[in-house]
Amino acid sequence: MASHHLLLLVLLAMACCHAIASDPSLLQDVCVADKTSPAHVNGFTCKDAKDVAAEDFHFSGLHKAGNTSSSKQGSAVTAVNVAQIPGLNTMGISMVRIDYAPSGMNPPHTHPRATEILTVLEGSLFVGFVTSNPNNTLISKVLHKGDVFVFPKGLVHFQFNNGKGSAVALAGLSSQNPGVITVANTVFGSKPSIADHILAKSFQVDKATVDLMQAQF
Numbered sequence: 001m002a003s004h005h006l007l008l009l010v011l012l013a014m015a016c017c018h019a020i021a022s023d024p025s026l027l028q029d030v031c032v033a034d035k036t037s038p039a040h041v042n043g044f045t046c047k048d049a050k051d052v053a054a055e056d057f058h059f060s061g062l063h064k065a066g067n068t069s070s071s072k073q074g075s076a077v078t079a080v081n082v083a084q085i086p087g088l089n090t091m092g093i094s095m096v097r098i099d100y101a102p103s104g105m106n107p108p109h110t111h112p113r114a115t116e117i118l119t120v121l122e123g124s125l126f127v128g129f130v131t132s133n134p135n136n137t138l139i140s141k142v143l144h145k146g147d148v149f150v151f152p153k154g155l156v157h158f159q160f161n162n163g164k165g166s167a168v169a170l171a172g173l174s175s176q177n178p179g180v181i182t183v184a185n186t187v188f189g190s191k192p193s194i195a196d197h198i199l200a201k202s203f204q205v206d207k208a209t210v211d212l213m214q215a216q217f
């Protein structure tokens with residue numbers, strides 16, 4: 001009897017964790033985000049179905065290159081998620097265009113809510129992600145036009161333009177709102193700062209080195 005109860009608990013636990021491994025599944029055809037609603041839910045409330053229109057599912061301009069001079073790393077991300085397309089609410093999917101200047105990069109970051117699948121449209125990229133503790137294995141590859149690479153959900157990853165010209169990539173992400181945590185910005189650029197003696201001990205360097213890192217943000 002007890003073992004039956006244990007089995008049931010294990011099955012329930014599996015069902016629970018499977019269900020929360022991506023954005024929640026749909027309970028209706030569409031749930032276009034009503035960003036004016038004062039109600040707070042996981043995602044956005046749905047606007048009245050009679051007010052739903054093509055424009056709720058549309059974005060224009062992804063053919064335009066982002067301004068890679070506007071970041072110190074020489075890259076520009078044009079995001080197309082629920083913030084740009086309200087019809088993506090509850091759909092568990094979004095996309096980005098990324099432009100890279102020569103030697104530009106998209107610095108190490110993670111998406112807490114999405115796996116990413118990226119393809120190179122122009123140029124070539126050195127890309128990689130690092131597995132979690134304790135191994136921290138770097139899985140990396142040079143990609144050329146037409147190549148596709150996957151960055152698993154939650155893992156730290158980057159892309160570096162190792163070609164001669166500029167590069168362009170398009171990526172799909174398995175969340176309406178993938179989120180971005182850029183490692184350097186969060187660790188060295190938080191507001192207020194994480195105390196330098198804490199970061200010095202974390203990174204096994206002296207406080208002056210930490211202060212120099214923090215001064216970049």
Ligand SMILES: *[C@@H]1O[C@H](CO)[C@@H](O)[C@H](O)[C@H]1NC(C)=O
Pocket residue numbers: 067068069070
């Ligand atoms: C690109 O960004 C740089 C730096 O912010 C700015 O000076 C420049 O005018 C921008 N270029 C365009 C085309 O918007």
Ligand SMILES: *[C@@H]1O[C@H](CO)[C@@H](O)[C@H](O)[C@H]1NC(C)=O
Pocket residue numbers: 134135137
């Ligand atoms: C992690 O490293 C350990 C020790 O080298 C090894 O036994 C294990 O297979 C590795 N795990 C993975 C997932 O690579």
